[in-house]
Amino acid sequence: MKKYIPFRMGKESISFLIDKKAVWISLLLFVLTIFVFMTSSSIGEAFIPPYDLIQTFLGNGSKFHELVVFSFRLPRIIIALLVGICLAISGGILQNLVRNPLASPDIIGITGGASVAVVIFFMIFSDTSNSLTVSIHWLPVAAFIGAMTTGLIVYLFAWKNGVSSYRLVLIGIGLALLTKSLTTLFMIKGPIYQATQANIWITGSVYAANWSQVQILFPLTVILILITVIMTRNINIQEFGDDIATGVGSQVQLNRLFLLILSTALTACAVAFAGGIGFVGLIAPHIAKRLVGSSFGAVLPVSALIGALIVMLSDFLGKTLFLPLEVPAGVFTAAIGAPYFIYLLYKHRNS
Amino acid sequence: MSAIQTDSLTLSYGKQIIINELNLSIPNGQITVFIGSNGCGKSTLLKSLARLLKPEHGSILLEGKAIAKLPTKEVAKKLAILPQSPEAPEGLTVLQLVKQGRYPYQSWLKQWSEKDEEAVIRALEKTRMLDLKDRTVDSLSGGQRQRAWIAMTLAQDTNIILLDEPTTYLDMTHQIEILDLLFELNELEKRTIVMVLHDLNLACRYAHHIVALKNQKIYAQGKPEEVINCHLVKDVFDMDCKVTKDPLFGTPLCIPYGKGRCLLESNGAGVLHG
Numbered sequence: 001m002k003k004y005i006p007f008r009m010g011k012e013s014i015s016f017l018i019d020k021k022a023v024w025i026s027l028l029l030f031v032l033t034i035f036v037f038m039t040s041s042s043i044g045e046a047f048i049p050p051y052d053l054i055q056t057f058l059g060n061g062s063k064f065h066e067l068v069v070f071s072f073r074l075p076r077i078i079i080a081l082l083v084g085i086c087l088a089i090s091g092g093i094l095q096n097l098v099r100n101p102l103a104s105p106d107i108i109g110i111t112g113g114a115s116v117a118v119v120i121f122f123m124i125f126s127d128t129s130n131s132l133t134v135s136i137h138w139l140p141v142a143a144f145i146g147a148m149t150t151g152l153i154v155y156l157f158a159w160k161n162g163v164s165s166y167r168l169v170l171i172g173i174g175l176a177l178l179t180k181s182l183t184t185l186f187m188i189k190g191p192i193y194q195a196t197q198a199n200i201w202i203t204g205s206v207y208a209a210n211w212s213q214v215q216i217l218f219p220l221t222v223i224l225i226l227i228t229v230i231m232t233r234n235i236n237i238q239e240f241g242d243d244i245a246t247g248v249g250s251q252v253q254l255n256r257l258f259l260l261i262l263s264t265a266l267t268a269c270a271v272a273f274a275g276g277i278g279f280v281g282l283i284a285p286h287i288a289k290r291l292v293g294s295s296f297g298a299v300l301p302v303s304a305l306i307g308a309l310i311v312m313l314s315d316f317l318g319k320t321l322f323l324p325l326e327v328p329a330g331v332f333t334a335a336i337g338a339p340y341f342i343y344l345l346y347k348h349r350n351s
Numbered sequence: 352m353s354a355i356q357t358d359s360l361t362l363s364y365g366k367q368i369i370i371n372e373l374n375l376s377i378p379n380g381q382i383t384v385f386i387g388s389n390g391c392g393k394s395t396l397l398k399s400l401a402r403l404l405k406p407e408h409g410s411i412l413l414e415g416k417a418i419a420k421l422p423t424k425e426v427a428k429k430l431a432i433l434p435q436s437p438e439a440p441e442g443l444t445v446l447q448l449v450k451q452g453r454y455p456y457q458s459w460l461k462q463w464s465e466k467d468e469e470a471v472i473r474a475l476e477k478t479r480m481l482d483l484k485d486r487t488v489d490s491l492s493g494g495q496r497q498r499a500w501i502a503m504t505l506a507q508d509t510n511i512i513l514l515d516e517p518t519t520y521l522d523m524t525h526q527i528e529i530l531d532l533l534f535e536l537n538e539l540e541k542r543t544i545v546m547v548l549h550d551l552n553l554a555c556r557y558a559h560h561i562v563a564l565k566n567q568k569i570y571a572q573g574k575p576e577e578v579i580n581c582h583l584v585k586d587v588f589d590m591d592c593k594v595t596k597d598p599l600f601g602t603p604l605c606i607p608y609g610k611g612r613c614l615l616e617s618n619g620a621g622v623l624h625g
Contacts, residue, residue: 003485004446006463017450017463101441230459237454243403243434248507249427249455293442293487 022298029305040316079209080315081308083274088307090266091281096239098165104282105267108172112179114271117146123190140272151264204277204330235296277330279337354379354543360409371567380541384554387564393547401432427455431504435515439488446484452506474505494525514546555603579603
């Protein structure tokens with residue numbers, strides 16, 4: 001049986017080589033995603049039986065069910081899904097870019113940069129009675145700016161006649177540590193009440209999700225995914241290192257800058273709405289590579305779905321396990337992610 | 352016309368000059384081999400010919416045109432390079448590796464045209480890797496892996512192929528196998544091949560044109576049978592040797608002096624020479 005199927009259209013202006021295994025695994029993960037999506041819509045403080053849930057989706061549900069599903073649960077689940085996709089793709093791009101399976105947006109400081117921006121936001125825009133002087137809706141903007149700024153700083157500091165992947169990682173790790181200490185500093189300087197709020201944000205959660213956030217995040221995610229699809233072959237060739245990439249005619253430095261911006265933008269979108277949910281960008285692409293090999297065309301859909309599953313499941317566990325308490329999704333991603341990271345370090349200790 | 356030409360080419364790493372004011376002409380349709388002692392800059396020179404390293408001064412002409420001014424994709428359609436011991440990403444299959452050679456012919460949405468497929472299959476056939484195309488690169492033996500990489504450069508469909516020590520870490524059988532493959536590509540398809548080789552005797556056997564580098568300059572160049580002699584080896588490699596004819600091929604054969612067990616009657620070979 002053949003492993004790959006060529007796909008060609010319109011006098012070959014569109015042509016791809018499709019990995020059959022990746023298609024099957026993606027389909028399977030897609031079904032799983034729908035299952036988790038439905039389960040999470042039906043289970044919570046109030047249980048909605050599957051039949052009623054389907055009726056609600058079809059528009060025949062009771063007013064109460066409609067309120068619970070459409071106003072409370074769906075935006076949150078959709079944000080979790082989109083955030084998972086963004087983080088996973090961002091991590092996948094970054095790992096190819098720096099040629100290191102241990103890289104991820106949180107490790108090179110991009111998420112940390114967003115945290116700094118968030119605590120600064122709380123510090124600047126709080127009045128003497130600890131209430132915010134601007135709308136909390138500006139918080140995602142601050143996080144986005146913080147993430148993008150850090151991404152650019154990493155790039156600029158790593159520049160020396162071009163950017164080598166090695167320098168990118170080292171500078172990134174250094175900067176990540178710096179953002180941690182800055183976050184603590186600004187938290188202490190800011191009002192204590194806001195520190196708790198900032199802390200929840202830093203752990204990462206999707207409680208506060210609403211439809212207007214979905215309206216912003218959804219189109220952004222779609223656009224960024226499309227750009228990633230177009231860049232797939234450039235992402236692939238980056239993993240071969242400078243010499244081979246240049247040899248086959250890739251504009252290595254230009255692509256590296258563009259891909260770093262793309263990866264940062266994906267993470268920035270995610271952290272803007274869900275805070276510093278960690279480890280997804282590390283684990284999802286790694287699991288995907290174990291399933292379908294390292295060709296990015298196959299890794300992209302598989303890691304995106306795995307990322308979505310991880311964040312959706314974490315949020316689901318967070319809202320159901322300790323009822324009536326809510327545990328931020330970031331606690332669970334870290335609970336799976338940290339041991340996984342240690343396992344990876346252990347596995348790569350010789351290379 | 353020569354395939355590649357350098358015009359007072361100066362290369363450096365930081366402040367250290369590696370190659371100084373070099374004028375070199377690589378003959379079209381022949382096999383050229385760079386030789387020289389460790390660290391003499393032969394790999395650096397090869398890299399710069401493939402625009403992987405920017406010259407400090409001077410220029411490189413690819414088929415008469417300045418390589419720095421050509422679009423990098425156009426260069427990639429004329430010239431392919433295989434760096435020394437390249438590493439493939441983990442879990443990549445041979446087919447996926449060889450496919451990367453088609454990069455200069457692909458675009459955003461056109462990533463696997465029939466031409467791409469034909470070129471990849473042809474490259475796999477020539478390197479006898481077709482049966483192994485679905486294996487992962489890390490599961491291959493050294494010789495197979497090197498053939499996979501050569502297949503990738505062949506898929507690039509270029510007239511000129513540069514290789515940096517393509518036989519390193521291979522046992523003798525596989526060294527010959529790789530060099531035979533390259534020799535055939537030159538014989539049958541008139542491809543221009545430029546490579547760095549460590550083994551002087553194999554260099555003499557396979558090269559039409561040999562370039563010996565020493566002290567940032569070309570020490571000598573020409574047909575191996577005309578330039579390789581014990582004086583050259585002494586000057587370039589700082590080694591005493593005797594040069595005779597290869598009993599099988601008639602090409603120069605360099606036998607070093609040194610220590611070791613000598614089974615012949617006192618001819619001075621087994622004692623430390625000089």
